Structure formats: C-alpha cells, structure tokens
Amino acid sequence: MNAFFALLIRDIRLATRAGGSAMLAVVFFAAVAALVPLGVGADLKLLGRIAGGVLWVAAVLAALLSLDRIFQSDFEDGSLDLVVLGPLPLEAVVLAKMCAHWLTTGLPLTVLSPVLALLFNLPAGGYDALIASLALGTPAISAIGAIGAGLTLTVRRGGLILPLLILPLISPAVIFGAGAILASLDGLANGAFPLLGAFSFVAVLLSPFAAAAAVRLNLQG
C-alpha cells in the first residue's frame, strides 16, 4: 500500500511540476471551451443547449493531450523498468498511474467546468448534472487511455495514433455524459447517469489488467 501511494504521489508531483501535464490540460480545456462561442456566435439559447456536449468533448481532448505520457516518459528514461521491478504487481502500478492521471486532469477539469459553463449560459438546472457527469465519466477516460498508452508504448510518436485507438472506446462516455446534462435540462427521466456510471466502473475495473498486459508485451521488445 505504501508503495502504491509513493508511486501515486510521485506521478502527481511530476504532473504538477513545470512542464507537467496538469496545467496544460486545464489551459487547453479552457481555451477550447472559450473558442466555441466565438465560432458558434452569441446565440445564448443555442449555447446553453450545446454547453454540455462542448464541455464534454473539450474535456476528452484535454485529457488526451497527456494520456500518452502515462507510461511513455517513464519508459524513455528507464524508470519504468525500475518501477516494474518494485514490489507492486504491474496491475497495481497501472492503477496508481491511472489514478494520478485522473487526479491531475479529470478532477481539475471537473472543478473548472462550472466556470466555463457560465460562458455558455448553461441554464441553472444543468450545473449539477454537468459536474456529476464529468466526475463520473472522466475516470473512464483515464482508464481507457491507459490501455491505449500501454499499447502505443514503443511506437514512435505514439501520441498520434493513441486518439485513433481510444476515441471510439471513449465515445459512450461522451454520449451518456452529454446526454445526462441535456436530459436534466429538459427535466426528463435520466437513464444516462446509471449507464455512464456502469461504463466508467467497468472501464476502471478492467483496464488495469488490459493495460498491464500491453505494457508487459512492450517491455519484451
């Protein structure tokens, strides 16, 4: 357990230091979200309707930016070997890195999202659903992204094919997440939340095994 937290804290520290991915994700998220109203125009009604979807897409893209670094920076400088030789099973190593990624991207994005929703004139009834859906759904991005990061570990410029691999797998989270916000704006019965929760739960549960298998395969090379 001690080793797990040591790794978690190290990865959070690396992500929040200069050149880390946490700040980058937050700034990118804000930039994309600020750009959309400029492109769509000042139709407040329309912006309020699309706020949930836009913020979800921006969050996925912002999280993607740093996903390929989950294992690759450690792989490149040899730290991954040292971490693999440690007392943790590789599955736990992956889980720690996934958690660190979520804590430094998914969580800050969730916290920032209501501020950006103001830019979109999101109706008051949508804020709870926005925060809840991002909090529930962003762990799935880190989890599925870890599988992609493991698979593309030894690929040069792996960050370029990573989105192709994982965007189709993440799309259910976007559909359910943005759908949940719309449904709550319309005051409809909300079936998207349970589905989003189930999707996220299964992703977080299974991806440490899948990602660990992918990393193992790549370390052979």
Added chain:
Amino acid sequence: MTALSGLDIEALSLWRGERMLFCDLALSVGAGEALKLEGPNGSGKTSLLRAIAGFLEPRAGTIRVRTNNGEQFAGGEERAEFVGWLGHQDGAKSQLTPLEALSFYARYYGSTACVEEVLQLVGLSRLGDLPAQYLSAGQKRRLALARLSLSARPLWLLDEPLASLDASGKALVAELVAQHCKDGGLAVIATHEPLGFEGPRLTLGNGQT
C-alpha cells in the same frame, strides 16, 4: 533483504526478433560472487540481463534463483523482487531533485536506508536539492548508483555501470560491488572496461552462437 544463495541459468536461448543471440547458455553465480559479462556490441549482454530481470521471456531454457531457505523461483515476475537494476539509462526525472527521487525509491522499494547517507556515499550530498535536469551524465549515474544501493536487493544486474563516470566514480562502483558481495549479494555486470577487481567472467558472442 531476502538473501539468495545462487542464480542458475540452464540451456538458455535468447532471440531478438528473428535473430538468435545465443543458445544453450549455462551459467551459475553463487552468493558473494560478481560475474563479469563480456562480449562485442550486439552479443546479447543487455538482453541476458533483461532476461534475468524477467523483462524478456527466453525462447528456451530456465533462469532460476535460489534463496537461503531453499526456495526456488523460476518465473520472471517472481525473480523481479530480488533484482537491483542499473540499466544503461539512469531513470533520472529531470523535474525531481536527487533527494526527492531517492525518497520515492526508498518508499517504493520499502527500504529503511537513510537517503542523505546514501547521497553522501555517492558524492552528491551538495546537490540534493538541485533538479536532476542540471546534473551531468556522470552525476546522474551516481544518482542511479545511490538508488541501486538503497534498493537493498540481493541480485544486482548492472549494464555498463562505468559509463560516463570519472576515476573516483569507477572506484565507487568497484567499492559498492565489493561491499555488496561481502554482504552475501550476487552481481552480474556487463561491461567492456576493467572493473577493478578479479572475479569470474563469461564472454558472450565468440563461438557461442
């Protein structure tokens, strides 16, 4: 650390892609011994070390470690917990200071060693608070040596440990390995340079393949 009484390799064949590095390799290292691996570039020294550490799955043969209480481990991930690794990359994170990096590894490996003392041992005590991006290649090597010695693992696998070290750094490697062997540890060291102490050696490449 759980003490090891030996490392045994039998009928080992290693391949890289479609190319065979060597086959039918057998070697045995006992407690307190440091085996020096020699051989031309591409003869499979690093691959052999990676196979012993459990990263590479051999195509044939067994790699087994024996503990002092008679247990044997032949699986790659079982062996991993005995291995102290010094690869040709140093694993230094440019954003972390040597103190932070060593504190992490001490906690991660469950070591009780005092981080400041280990830094002093490798001659980096004045640089403990400097982010590793400002360290020279030799200083990063010393940091890796510090990490190796505090990991307190019985089987050291060193890949070109002398690279980019100065004369006192090379002496330090010899001293650390000698102390490790005196404490009952094992070491397998791949290098082209004289290590500064006598011991068993194995030459890969010529005639083996």
